[in-house]
Amino acid sequence: MTQPARPPIAPSRPAHPIRVVPPPRPLSVPGLLRAVIRNPIEAWPQVVYEEPVYRRRLAGRDTVFITDPELVRLVLVDHADSFGKADAMLRALQPALGDGLLTADGERWRWQRRAGSPIFRHERILGFLPEMIAAAERTRDAWLARDGATIEVAHEMMRTTFDIIVETMLSGRRGIPVEAVERSITEYLDSTSWNVAYALIGAPRWTPYPGRKRAERARDYLRAEVLRVVAERRAAEEKRPDLIGLLLEASDPETGRAMSDRELADNLLTFITAGHETTALALTWTFYLLDLYPEIADRVRAEIEAVTGGGSLAPEHVGRLAYTRQVLQEAMRLYPPAPIIARDALEEVTVGDVHIPARASVLLPVYAMHRHVRIWDEPDRFDPDRFAPEAVKARHRYAYLPFGAGPRICIGMSFALLEAAAILAVLLPAIRLRAATAEPPSLKLRITLRPGAGLPMRVAARR
Template structure:
């Protein structure tokens, strides 16, 4: 399907009816070799039309039993009610562990629970309030830079959002080491992510000694990143002053139940996890927001009206978060259409059952926000950009487990509060000062890497307000 505008004559919501681009949906499952190739290139391009119309699909990938879980009750069962029986899928862990180690995203069982207890105090509201000014200051500096561009000059807004969130996460994580070349960490993480794709040996469950494409380049990128992060950890420990930034909070984190602290490797793994989750995902969501607003002037006008009313020309602050209701609605709708964390999967440890469906041990249960957020059974006009989906009354009426931008259950993203505050303050600060318009003729496609990135570059021109 191509991008377009759907106009209606009766409903005010139809006026906001931009249908953004997405990969074609196949009428039937791809042959195995084509499926494996497409999974490696762009996983969301493998889905059939029925995936967006049926609630549970049982199938096999090679010899592996699979279930595509589009039923909210099954998602709840796997991710909450019987979560202890479902571990992160081995393919995903093999992809992420080289870069993220045994951090919150990849650890399991008692070790994950210990880490979660130790990380929870770091993301309390009082901590987040302290980071808000950093978010606004860097956003204001970027707004000033963008509005000063020569008229008609194009700029890659996806790259600008990456650089902005990189600056923010660097300052919040390494504030006491401002001289550190954090851009090198970001560049290394970006190079590493390019290599993190489902390899055919992994999908087929072949042993680790079977060569994987891009493995050497990924290892080189990780070595560069680790060199910088590990030196930061050593320098901070040696100084005797851990600091009050995220690194300092990790160094002083303590498990209330056992009294244990994090060793250097654990601190490194959490830093790499926070760096990816706190930088990449928010930047990706913001990039898609600019793309959507470029095609939806009615939404943009309403957004600007709220910003003008609530902020009245002053900078946004943490205290404004609860008042910027429509701003949040725009962000939530963008994450519905383009969820940065597009797919997750769990593997059954022991045999299980859901209704009349047998779930043998070893079954992979796939939960795809990309599908759930566009599913015909749970959303009206699911492919249409419409922030009114998240008006308070509509959000209250929505069925649980049909909107999963941060996951669900015990493993719901611990940084979701940080991410939402950051996205709201960035969007409010930038949209106060400028409009961004996709260059004429540009075709943008979502590509599923670790996050759901726009491809190719998101070239836009800037119009000062």
């Protein structure tokens, strides 16, 4: 199929979605460390995009990249108990998130997962739609008031999804300053690639690195904010059926004890960060792609118009936006907000014909899987029809992993998909966003996949 025609916005702006250009051959150890610190995704060699398995030995330890969907299934599902969260990820995230749901393993993980699950049941999530739509409408109105201005889309989407997470999970506990939280998350995440690089060479956790003090200040600020929320709720008479309410009520099935303030803070911070940044990035990359492919944007608008009859979006409309959802899924294929899933082997294990020694690092490079030449036709092309029901049925279930899989699959998956579709369906009919600069965004992996210097776009009101 040919690339859809598109009028150029600026002479130097490429009409194809941007991608990371991988090193043609594996890097030397010093080159690899430099790449990991700069942008870990630039350290993955070309072979990761072409072969089902690639292994390398580093500091006496095996690193195994797996992209074959069947092997991925074996790692994440069948042999899930043989793997734990990767030391590199834990070093990067535990200073902020402690032993919350994302970073805990074993029994500690299991009871926290059980405690948080009721709020993610289907009917419960549907009940959050009015808040999701209202937050999107506030963003739409703010944008309409700035017709012709340039906005930073990643920041705008973070604000919108932050509003939603606070409204739905913390019963609208306003007063958490979004700007300061967003800045602190960015400052904290900025330091994470040092932790990942140090983990690769087995350096101790206390090893200094540039920006460590700033990252620690950011972490202290974030933890103080959530501890304040915990203290307020403990002091409040009234019980509320939100996430904090559920966690306050939960008791460990083995010991019967309730969560400590520290455990509550670990989980609140986990849900606040994991629950808004990823969805905001999925939407940010979607806006970038819809600008490159205006005919696809038109098709999404036509679907929204057909479903809403041209009126306001109502909660019952969102489940009927099938093509809108396909667009989001395809955007998350090209730009998965969580572009790598990392595990360490807890024991020696053989998956398919791949032998994995105990302690080996097993990397599922989601970004590379989503552009793998053995899985996708013309992998760099944006084509939401790849997610039409028949096309999905014809593909291996584990070829597409934006939310992970197996017992550690994202607990917020349905929440995120509904939320993102609702936000698009409110914004797209009212507004068109056009790239504000000729320079395309860059791709930066800092646990999540961000546009390196944000995504400036110009607002144009449509009616």
